[in-house]
Amino acid sequence: MIKIRYNNLCYQLKNNDKYLSQEDWSIPDNEDISYEMKVNGKSYQAVFFQWPTEIGDSIIHDQTLANIMLRTLSGELSNLSEEDRHKEIEKVYLEKLSALSSNKRVWFNISEQEFDKYVIVMYYENVYNLNNGRDL
Numbered sequence: 416m417i418k419i420r421y422n423n424l425c426y427q428l429k430n431n432d433k434y435l436s437q438e439d440w441s442i443p444d445n446e447d448i449s450y451e452m453k454v455n456g457k458s459y460q461a462v463f464f465q466w467p468t469e470i471g472d473s474i475i476h477d478q479t480l481a482n483i484m485l486r487t488l489s490g491e492l493s494n495l496s497e498e499d500r501h502k503e504i505e506k507v508y509l510e511k512l513s514a515l516s517s518n519k520r521v522w523f524n525i526s527e528q529e530f531d532k533y534v535i536v537m538y539y540e541n542v543y544n545l546n547n548g549r550d551l
Contacts, residue, residue, distance in 0.1 A: 417533040418442050421525055424535065425461055434463040434521065449531055460524035479508045 425441045428434045440461030442448060451457040483504055486492050492500050523537040 417525055417535065418448055421459060421535055424523060428463045433466055435466060436463045448525065452527060458524060460522060462520060462522040465519035465521065478511050482507050
């Protein structure tokens with residue numbers, strides 16, 4: 416049952432427009448998770464990132480535009496074809512998106528609670544909410 420719950424959770428987050436992930440974290444139907452965890456020491460975990468909010472989107476846009484303008488003014492992009500410039504802009508945009516979204520993670524794993532009894536442990540991390548030593 417835990418494999419079904421885990422795969423359902425993977426499916427729900429993968430198909431939710433608020434989250435992104437580069438990998439398919441689901442467990443194959445024919446895999447014996449109890450055996451894999453006990454004998455082979457395998458762990459089952461998944462990591463998803465929250466898409467940036469509208470504020471995050473404007474930050475990405477502004478930072479990307481500033482980066483591209485600096486690179487254009489310095490002449491770095493002048494030797495590139497229009498297609499290559501578009502690819503470079505997309506690359507910078509995706510780097511900014513990745514940096515922002517990595518600050519808001521959701522991850523979960525399967526943990527053995529008792530002999531052959533498993534639970535899913537879920538974590539939410541939003542580094543924007545860290546107190547950084549204040550209010551401890």
